[in-house]
Amino acid sequence: MAKRRPNGGGTITKRKDGRYMGRAYVTDTDGNRVRKTVYGATWDETNEKPLTTKLTPAQLRALMATLRREEVGAATRFEVLRVLRNALNRAMREELLTRNVALLVDMPKVNKDKGTAWSAREAITFLRSTRAHRLYAACVPVLVLGLRRSEVLGLVLKDLKTESSQAVLPIPEFCARVLEERRELQELEQKIAGQHWSQPEGHDLIFSSEHGGMIDPTGFSRSFDRLVKRAGVRRITVRLARHTCGTLLAFLKVRPKVAQAVLRHSQISMTLDVYTHVAHRLTAAVRHWSPSLVSTMGVKRPPDR
Structure with missing residues (x-):
């Protein structure tokens, strides 16, 4: 049975002198279609010779x-x-x-270098501005717990499969309240949507669209950008915003060991480095913050030293 080359692979024929000749049209580096020819003592040898530049x-x-x-x-x-x-x-x-x-x-x-994460004051200003938005509750775990966008949008209330997935993540009390408020809002959205409400089977998404579906990650980032612009704070991405977590935990005077669990640092020294880095900025800035600004998050202003 005669051997065949794949479509577009050209042809190989046997010459009168006993050698084999292969020919095919190829595209050269200038984008032109040209015909190339190679020779070999056998069909297989000719087939293995490259025809391209x-x-x-x-x-x-x-x-x-x-x-x-x-x-x-x-x-x-x-x-x-x-x-x-x-x-x-x-x-x-x-x-x-x-x-x-x-x-x-x-x-x-x-x-x-894609920029610097927000200071605690910038983060709180942002949260205060977005308090009435339906995605406010999704922004809180990004800033306070350092969750990634995909982790927030995939957050569900169900049993997980692996032991590592069941690891407890400590959260401040006001974060828990925000999530409870989000559940109440979602129940209201479900009543308004009525028969149009639809969630993926087997999922109980906390952060869903207005009709129960999954929120598109790109769409979430765009909404975040609009909220940042409305808040009048320095523009940063969602990915960079999650790195504000360490600064906020230091401001909230969260114990380093607890912060280590939140930040998911393998060594406590990494957490202490974060605390040391932001401490000197917080000491000077906190004295000038208004009580109403801080109370937006449901936390107390750290005492003056």
Whole structure:
């Protein structure tokens, strides 16, 4: 039975001189379709010879240099090379390549400094401004417990499967009250939605849409951005906002051992580093906070020293 090449793989024919000739149309580096020809002593040898232009580290460096000259951001250039590395790794696993030349090209340096988390005062100002919003209760665990966006939106009232998932996370009393208020609001939303209320089977979501469905993570981030703008505080992302947790716990005078459990630090020294870092700022700032601002969170103002 004659051997066949896959669709688009070209053809291999035997010449009169006994050699085999392979031909196929390929796309060159300029994007043009050109016809390539290779020869071999056997069909298998011809089949294994590459028909495309050989990729080199120099070509990739030239590509990255071109992107930089065209003022493509470092983060985008980083992603381009990362995707290419992954693609070539896949080709190696499929035995289409013997090496990944993209690994020989240095990754663009990306500035990882994405800003500074809020101070305790900024966080409380934000919470005070969002108190009447239906997503207020979702913002509280982000700021106070340091929960990730996915952890908050997936928060359910049900038994979990693994022992590690059952670990108790200590929360301040006012956080518990906020969650209770959220449940009451959700019951009201369910009555208003009536037959249109629908939650995913087997789930009892605490933070759901107005009709019971799951909240889209991107949509939550957009709502958070709007709330930040309305509050008039420094703009930061949800991911960065969760790092305010340590500052708030220090302000609330939560014991370091409890804070360690909330922050999920493996060593108490990590928690003490956070407390030490924010203590000097809190000492000066707290004296100027109004009681009404602090009481918004349902906590007492730390005593003056």
